[in-house]
Amino acid sequence: MAVSLRRDRSGHRRRHSGLRRQARLLPVLPAVVLLLVFLAGPVLWAFHASFTNAALTGRNARSPGWIGFDNYARLLSDPLLPLSLGLTVLFVGGSAILGQNLLGLTLAVLMRRARRTVAAVVGTAVVAAWVLPEIVAAFAAYAYFSRDGTLNQLLGGLGLGQTDWLYSFPMVAILLANIWRGTAFSMLVYRAALNDIPGEVTEAALMDGAGGWQRLAYITIPMIRGSIATNLMLITLQTLAVFTLIWVMTAGGPANASTTLPVLAYVEAFKFGDIGYGTAVASVLILIGVVFGAAYVRLLREGKP
């Protein structure tokens, strides 16, 4: 690599460009290897396991056998699949695509106009939830929504009736908890994007008499379209994988009312020891992630002029 760089400087640029490009890839190599080993490896393993009857205990633990598409056939006829698919879509759509995304954008827009101290205080409060380790955030959310929790005490203080949120409205509680936890990420992405909009463009729009909403709809949003797509992709994939938050708050209950796909995969693989079936559920989850990812990549491409 050092050799090729020296030659570049001495003017043999064209002749060595191929070599140079290859040399440039060298520093990336360890990262690629790590990705293959720790990301692609488990994904491939999960796909493989989903075609076997591997188990934690019993005869199949000793000698798991290849059973083809049996796990998937069983999954398709499992009444829990449509329910947990629906809940997963509701969770991702409600807490990430709508909740975190819109709230993050709103906060970012408002914070540009707000006074510096107000913006700092709001920013810190929002980022605090994001900085917490997931398990701590999950316990905090549990403490907030539980029967004797903060929310009910606040409601009681206001003279309002108390509700057992985690029991009566588990998905509402989980959606709100995930919005609380994840909004900071969207807010940070959008703040950075808004700062990149050239002042002249906004000024020009102002001169043409565009109001606040018009500027947002015709100037701001189109100009940060790329950031929106990137942000949506990242938060969608993050939210698809959320497990700890739900497990701590409701463990998928009551009566499966909050069993999203990751919870279902965990329960099947580790509670019932049916690793083959659990990985089949996980594979479906991976496929959903791929579909979402591909959709956002298209959106990103269309966004480019």
Added chain:
Amino acid sequence: MRRALKITSLIAAAGFVLTACSPAAPEAETKTLKVVYQKTDSFTALDTLFQSAKQEFEAANQGVTVALEPIQANDDDYGTKLALALRSPSTAPDVFYEDTFKVRSDVDAGYLLKLDSHLEGWKDWDTFDAGAKAAGLGDDGGTYAVPLGTDTRAIWYNKKVLTAAGVSVPWEPRTWQDILDTARKIKASDASVVPFNMYAGKATGEGTVMQSFYELLYGTESELYDADAKKWVVGSPGFTDSLAFLKTLYDEKLAVSPAEALDANVWKKVFGEWLPQGKMGATVEGSYTPSFWQKGGSYEWAEYGQDMGVTAFPTQTGQAPGGVSMSGGWTLAVGAETKNPDLAFEFLATALNRKNSLAFNIASSQIAVRKDVAADAGYQAANPFVKDVSELVAVTHYRPATADYPRISAAVQEATEAVITGAKSPEQAAADYDTAVKGIVGEAKTVAQ
């Protein structure tokens, strides 16, 4: 001092690994036995047992180190963690604490070492109760695990609460109807008291079926599993009746609220708050109940001996044998891949010798499985209820410990949850259970009643 100990044990472990690696090495001088068991804030008796067994064993076997690795987890999570550790020979323990109902499926998985040849030379084995010995049997008739103790389930009631409601004690319900009558009476006299609690739902896990549903089901004419035909029973009227009974308890607010029932920690409130404070009339719980209240327990309650009473859970209409109980219990097993099977068994035998068994059975309110321990005056005087709960062994049942069982159990828990939350009627929930069972074991392994 501790640091020095750590360093020496590290060096010892390293030395062991090195010698183990070279085939030509002479007999290893230091060996380590890895022992895995469960420990929680409210369950430390096992930890005490292993600490003392470790001392005793290390003193008798120079050069052998016992590495105790307690897992802090509830029963469900302990089972999962243990199974994960057992999957690979490099993480599998030499000696471990194993639930009786997992023995068969773990033997199938090849995790457990057959102990027959070792047991032959162990004179203590004759003192073990024949029924309890069966808990460690694999499908091939060999013995793979040695029981630590067993348990039974009964109704534990607060005499003061019952007396205040005008129920005479000792209370001896003969039928399900007797339970409902008494519970309604308590409710009528004091609405703030939970009259009769039975667990339900998935949050309490195996507790839901062991300390609630099976007491009902096994007291009907139906069963869960036809042991002769080796088939699971579906379409049983007793299943629906049992669910209907739970529905009545929860609908009439005779048990805790459904929201409380679906909290995995509800049992802590039962033992720690409601019964001692006179806020609960009765609950169905295990023979180990006094371990929580006696001195050194997690919810010490000096008066429990006078205030509490215990009685058998009745059959549906009072039919023979007049009572129902469920038994489980835990065992010690040796890992199939252990490098030192003889030493591992020797450690197991040390942990379960007369002295250690006696101390453990008293500390954790277990029903003794060694005849010499059962006859010991100290054991019999351990708590006022030893005799009552031991007698229930005569009417007790064991779970069908097949590899499918954990999933069936979850299906039962789900049925109870659906009923108490009002999501399904008992008939619907029972029908869904039947569908679930057929899906789990295949239609051919079910039998309609």
